[in-house]
Amino acid sequence: MVRKIVKYGEPVLETKAKTVEQFDTPELKQTIEDMFETMYAAKGVGLAAPQIGLSQRISVIDISVGEDETKKLVLINPEITFREGEQVGEEGCLSIPGFREPVKRANRVSVKAQNERGEQVDLEGEELLARAFEHEIDHLNGVLFISHLSALKRDIIRRKIKKLQKAGEWD
Numbered sequence: 001m002v003r004k005i006v007k008y009g010e011p012v013l014e015t016k017a018k019t020v021e022q023f024d025t026p027e028l029k030q031t032i033e034d035m036f037e038t039m040y041a042a043k044g045v046g047l048a049a050p051q052i053g054l055s056q057r058i059s060v061i062d063i064s065v066g067e068d069e070t071k072k073l074v075l076i077n078p079e080i081t082f083r084e085g086e087q088v089g090e091e092g093c094l095s096i097p098g099f100r101e102p103v104k105r106a107n108r109v110s111v112k113a114q115n116e117r118g119e120q121v122d123l124e125g126e127e128l129l130a131r132a133f134e135h136e137i138d139h140l141n142g143v144l145f146i147s148h149l150s151a152l153k154r155d156i157i158r159r160k161i162k163k164l165q166k167a168g169e170w171d
Contacts, residue, residue, distance in 0.1 A: 001034050002041045003052040007170060008096045008144065008161055012050045017057045017140045020076050023118030028058075032074055032116055035060045044094045046132045048139030051095050059136035063128050073123065078113035078137050081122075089131060091145050099157050103148045109133045 006012060022028065031054065039047035045065055049058040057077045064071040085107030092100040109130040111123045125133050135145060146154045164170035 001037060003034050003038045005038065005042060005047075005051050005094050006053050008093075008146075009165065009170070010053070010095075012053055012055055013095055013139070013144060014142045015050070015055060016142045017048070017050050017055045020056050020058060020114070023076070023114070023116060028116055031056070031058065032060060036062070036072065039094075040066045042094050045128070046136040047094065048136045050139055050142075057140045059140060061129070061132045061136060063132060074116055075111065075113040075121075075123075075133075075136065076115065076118075078111050078133075078140065080109055080133065080137055081112050082108075082110035083134075084108040087127060087131065089128075091131065091135065093135070093145050096144065096146065096157070096161075099146075099160075101146070101149055101153060101157075103131075103145055105131045105134050111137070 035047050035052065038052060039060060043065060045063050046059060046061040049056040059075045059078065061073040062071050083106035086104060087107045088102050088104045090100050091103040107130060108126050111133050113121050113123065115121050146157055161170060
């Protein structure tokens with residue numbers, strides 16, 4: 001089921017998500033399935049549970065955007081354990097539609113997480129996958145990509161969003 005993606009301004013997006021403690025449940029499986037469906041419908045490469053209004057440390061990533069089943073990743077309670085190098089690339093967010101800005105991220109990232117059965121998984125990513133790991137784990141920590149921008153750029157985006165809200169174009 002495709003769920004509604006909450007937008008900037010919703011408190012759940014800027015609050016650290018709660019640790020998942022129950023694994024291998026029908027509810028968790030359904031949430032993960034819904035998250036993939038929602039992400040694909042929005043043409044995204046990653047989605048964190050807070051983006052569908054759930055304060056849970058779950059994110060899904062697929063840098064193939066549904067083209068390659070083997071690229072689907074589920075990260076539960078993830079932590080970045082290693083960062084290396086640097087890349088700057090344009091980044092956007094499904095919860096802040098219409099805004100894209102260059103963001104500096106690590107070029108290589110290692111992540112320790114759990115899968116839907118609660119088993120530990122260790123993952124590594126470079127370039128786009130590294131960027132997706134950092135972006136989605138930021139979401140689970142209540143950090144949005146605009147936090148990585150200069151205060152001036154962040155303020156401009158916030159003012160544009162306020163105008164959209166006043167005009168009823170930001171729901």
